[in-house]
Amino acid sequence: QSVLTQPPSVSAAPGQKVTISCSGSSSNIGNNYVSWYQQLPGTAPKLLIYDNNKRPSGIPDRFSGSKSGTSATLGITGLQTGDEADYYCGTWDSSLSAVVFGTGTKVTVL
Amino acid sequence: EVQLVQSGAEVKKPGESLRISCKGSGYSFTSYWISWVRQMPGKGLEWMGRIDPSDSYTNYSPSFQGHVTISADKSISTAYLQWSSLKASDTAMYYCARSSGYSDGWGQGTLVTVSS
Numbered sequence: 001q002s003v004l005t006q007p008p009s010v011s012a013a014p015g016q017k018v019t020i021s022c023s024g025s026s027s028n029i030g031n032n033y034v035s036w037y038q039q040l041p042g043t044a045p046k047l048l049i050y051d052n053n054k055r056p057s058g059i060p061d062r063f064s065g066s067k068s069g070t071s072a073t074l075g076i077t078g079l080q081t082g083d084e085a086d087y088y089c090g091t092w093d094s095s096l097s098a099v100v101f102g103t104g105t106k107v108t109v110l
Numbered sequence: 111e112v113q114l115v116q117s118g119a120e121v122k123k124p125g126e127s128l129r130i131s132c133k134g135s136g137y138s139f140t141s142y143w144i145s146w147v148r149q150m151p152g153k154g155l156e157w158m159g160r161i162d163p164s165d166s167y168t169n170y171s172p173s174f175q176g177h178v179t180i181s182a183d184k185s186i187s188t189a190y191l192q193w194s195s196l197k198a199s200d201t202a203m204y205y206c207a208r209s210s211g212y213s214d215g216w217g218q219g220t221l222v223t224v225s226s
Contacts, residue, residue: 002154035212037155044205044219045147045155050212088155090212098171099145099157099209 003028004089004102011108016079020105022072022089028100032092034072036065037101039086048087049074081109112136114144114206114217121223122196129192130220132206139187140164143209146180146191149219150202160209161189196224 005023012018022034036049047056049065052072064075072089089102117131132144145160159170163182170180182189189206201224207213 033211037213039155044216045207045213046216047212047214050214056214086154090155090157092211096172097169099160101147101155101157104154 002103003093003096003100004091006087006089006102006105008103009106009108011110012079013110014079014081017075017077018079018107019076020074020087020089020107022074022102024070024072024091024100026070027095028070028091028093029067029072030070031094034065034067034089034091036063036072036074037088037090038083039088041085045088076107079107079109083107084109112208112215114208114215116204116206116217116220119221119223121225123226124195124197124224126196126224127192127194128196128222129190130204130222132189132191132217134187134189134208137208137215140184144180144182144189145207145209145213146178146189147205147207147213148174148202149205158191158204163187163189196222198224198226200224 010018033051037045039045052067053065062078093100113135143160146158148156158174161168161180163184179192203219206217208215
C-alpha cells in the first residue's frame with residue numbers, strides 16, 4: 001500500500017495539457033526531493049523529472065515538475081499519442097527509511 | 111552510456127531458491143546505489159531495497175526486509191536479488207535501477223514466475 005496518492009487516470013486530447021498530482025506527508029514529499037517516472041506499455045520505467053523540477057538531458061520541456069508542501073505535480077503540455085503511459089512519483093520517506101512510489105496514473109490521449 | 115542488463119526470465123516452483131542479477135556498465139559501478147523494484151502483474155512500482163556496491167551496505171523496505179537478500183560483487187559490476195524460498199506471490203517483474211536519490215537508469219526487467 002503506497003503512501004503517495006495519485007489519481008488513477010487522466011485524459012486529454014492531443015495538444016492539450018494534463019497535470020498529475022502526488023500527495024504525501026511531511027515524512028516524504030514535505031522534506032525530500034520528488035522524482036517522476038514514465039512507464040510506457042511493456043517497458044521499464046524512465047526518469048522524467050528529478051529534484052522536484054529538473055529534467056534529465058533528452059527529456060523535452062513539455063514535461064515539468066513542481067512541489068508545494070506535501071504535494072507534487074507533473075505537467076505535460078502539447079500532449080502526444082506517444083505520451084500514453086503510466087506515470088509514477090517517487091521520493092524518500094524518512095519515517096520508513098525507504099523510497100516510496102506513488103500509486104501510479106494512467107495517461108490517455110483521447 | 112549507462113546500461114543495466116538483467117538476467118533472463120525465470121520459472122520456478124514454490125519453495126525453490128532463486129538469484130537474479132543486474133550488470134552495470136558505462137559508469138563507475140561503485141559510485142551509485144543499485145535499487146530493486148517489484149512490479150506485480152497489472153500493479154504499480156514497489157521499492158524493495160538498495161545496495162551500495164562500494165561496501166555492500168544495504169537498506170531494505172520494511173515490506174521486504176527478511177524476505178529477500180540484496181548483494182553485489184563490485185569486481186564484476188553486478189548486483190543480485192535473492193530468495194531462499196519462493197512463493198506464488200513473488201510472481202512479478204523485477205527491475206534494478208541506478209540510484210542516487212532518484213533512479214536515472216533502469217534494467218530491462220526480469221520476469222519471475224512462481225507456479226506449481
